[in-house]
Amino acid sequence: MTTIGDPVDPSAKRRRIPKRFRPLMWTLAVAMVCCLGVVVSVVQLLSDQSSDDDGSVILAGCGTNVVIDPDSEFPEIGPYSSEQIQNAAIIISVGQDMEVPARGWIIAVATAMQESRLTNLGHLGDRNDHDSQGLFQQRPSSGWGTPEQVTDPVYASTKFYDKLLTIDNWETLPLTVAAQRVQISAFPDAYAKHEPLATDIVNTLTGGGARVSAVDTSLGTCAQPGELSASGWIIPVEGPVNSGFQTPQRPTHNGVDIGAPRGATVVAASSGTVITSECNASLYGQPYSCDVDGSPEVAGCGWYVNILHAGDYLTRYCHFASAPLVKEGDVVQAGQILGYVGSSGRSSGPHLHFETHLNADRSAAGAVDPVAFMNQMGAPLD
Template identity: 50%
Template sequence: MTASRGPALRRPVRVGVIATMLTGVLLLLCCTGGTAAFFLSGLGGDAEDGDNLAGWGCGPVRPVDIVGELPRFAEYGDAQVRNAAIIIKVGQDMGVPSRGWVIALATAMQESALRNLANRAEPESLSLPNEGVGADHDSLGLFQQRPGWGSVAERLTPSYAARKFYEKLVKVRSWQRRPLTVVAQQVQVSAYPDAYAKHEELASKLVNALAGGAARTVEINGKAVCDAAERGEIAASGWTAPMPGDVGSGFRTASRPSHHGVDIGAAKGTEIRAAAAGRVLVADCDPDNRNRRDCNVDGYPDKGGCGWYVDLLHAGGYITRYCHMVVQPRVTVHQIVAAGDVIGQVGSSGNSSGPHLHFEVHERNNRKSSGAVDPVPFMRERGAPLRAAE
C-alpha cells in the first residue's frame, strides 16, 4: 500500500475551536510497495479490573485520596488540585464512568479555575469558606451554580456541587461519546459554550495523575479496563482507535521520511471511525499527481493523493486524517461527529497499492506536514493505542 504525504492545502480552511477485532494474519502490499504482515488481534489478553492495570500502560485506577499529599501542577495551586480530587472522588463514589470525571473537571476549570468562589450578589457566601470572589450574577462555587442548584451553603460545598453536576450529566443522551463542549453546555447552559473544549487535555492529565491513569481507561461491565479503545470503546480521554488492526508502515521511517502518518491494514470495506469527537473539515477526493479526481477506482504506487479522505478537527486544535477510503466518505463538511462514529470505509483509493487506512494526527490546527506527529505514542497516551506489528 502506498500512502500519500497528505493532501495539499488547495483552499483555505477555517479552523476554530469545537471542540473500532479482526483475528489472524493479513499479507498486504504496504506503503513502500513491498509486502508486510499485519497481525490483527486483540491487545494480547483479557483486561483485568482496576487493581491489575499496571501492565496495560496506565497503572492501577485507584480511589482518589482527598486528604493526603497530592501531585503538583504548574497550572494550579494545592487548593485547586484538591478541589479536582474532590470532584473525581465524588464521581467515583457515585459510580460515574471516568469520562465523566474529565468532563466535570474541564467544566470547573472553565467556570472557576477550580476555585470555590463566593459572590457579592449572595452576601451570605462571603461569610462562608471560599477561595475568592466571583462576579457572574449570583453564581457560586466550583461550577458557578445559580440558586436553582441549591442553597448558598450547598453550592459552596465542593462535594455537593460536584454531585449535582454529575446527576445532570448522566441524564445527557450519549454523553460519553459526544463532544465535551456539547455535553458540558447541556449541563451548565453557559453563555460561552465553546470555552470548555480547551480544558479537555489538561483535565485528562489531572485525572491520570490523581486516579492512576484513569483517563486512559474505558468502562466495561462496570470495570475500568485500560487501553481497550481498540475494541471500539471510548476511553475517558474521549479518544478511540479508528479501527482494529496493526500498524504496518510507520511514521517518518528511515526509508520513508515523508510518510506523515501510519498505515493500519484491514480488508476493503472495514468501517473507519472518528478517533474523537469533532467537526468535519474536509470530506473529499484528493486529486492525484495529474490533478485527476478518480477516487472511485483503486490506486497504485506513485499515483499521489489521499484518495477519498476525511479531516476532523478536535478539541485542543488536534486534527486527524483518514485516507484511501473505498467510496465517498459518510460525513460532510462542518458536520459534528461523536467519537466512534463511522465516517467511511477502508479502501485503496489514491496513492495506494492495497486496502488500508492511512491515519495521521496533526497538532496546533496545522493540516500541513509540519503539524503532523507520530500517531502511535499520541494515541497510546490517550488510552486508544494503535498496535505495532511484531
C-alpha cells in the first residue's frame, strides 16, 4: 500500500515529507475525478455532505482543515497513480508551509505534470534532457542544486516556489506564462493543457482549495465576486442571473443572461485565445447593425466574442454595445476587458448573455450550465 510514510521505490528515501504536513483533504473525492476527462467533475455542481457516523465533512467548498491519515493510500486521479498523487500532495504541502497563495499550488502541480508526469525522475542517461532531474526536471548545471537535492521533492518544490515568487504579478498571469518564466522551457505553451486536471487535483487534495482567491494563502473562504479564483477564473460581469440555462420556457437558451447595466465592463472569465470577435446580427436574413439596439426579432448575438481556454473550455459573451476591444487571435488574461454591456442582436434590453462550452464545441451540443461551471471554477455567478 502506498502511503505518505511508506517508501515506494529506491529513491523514496530522498522524499522528505515536511514535518508539519499541512491539512490535505482527499477522502471520498475520487468521485469528483473518476475519469480521465475533467468534464465530469467540471459540470457537477457539488454540495457539502456530512457523515452520520463520524461527523466528517466532505467539502466541495473552498478548503478544509482535515488532517490527512498517514496510514491511508492516496487516490488515483485521472491517469495518475497513488504515488504520483502523493508527489502532488508534497508539492501542495510545501506551498502551504511557505504560505504561497493557492494559485501557486496549481501552477506548480501543472508544471510537474508537464515536466515529469508527477514522477521523481533520476538521470535518464541518453534519454535525459541535458541533466534535468526530479519532479520539475531542474538542471544541476543551471544552478538548481545538486542531483540529490533536485530529486528531493520537498527541495525541488521549494526551489520552484522561490523562483515563482520573484515574478511580478504571477498570480494573475496565465498559468503557462507563469510556469514558463520559472522553467524557461523549449515548449512554453505546453503547461496550459494541464491546468484543468491540476485544478482538480488541488481541489481533491485540499477539499476545494482551487476555489479560494488566487492571492489567498489560507483555505476556507471562496473567492468573492470580482476576485480571480485560484483556478484562474473570474465572473465576466457583476449582476443577477435573470434568465437561466435551457429552461422549460427557453429550452434553446444555451447560456445565462446576467442583468448588468448598459456600459458595464465585461471581462474575460479566464485566460485564453480569442477565436471570434464580430457582429453576427441579422433581420429577415439580411445583415443588421450591431451599433444600435436589437430586438427579439433580430437574430444573432450582436457584437460578441468567443474565447478558447485551457482544457478546451470555451466562453461566449454576447450583446456588446459596440465593437469588442479584442480581435481574433488575441491572447487575453483573466479579467482583461473585452467590451461593454449593450443590447445588440437578439436582445430586449441591456445585459450580458454568457455561455460556457466543453470540448471547444461552439454548438449547442457543447454548452453546459454556466452557473454550475463557474461555481466549480470558484467564480460563482450568483
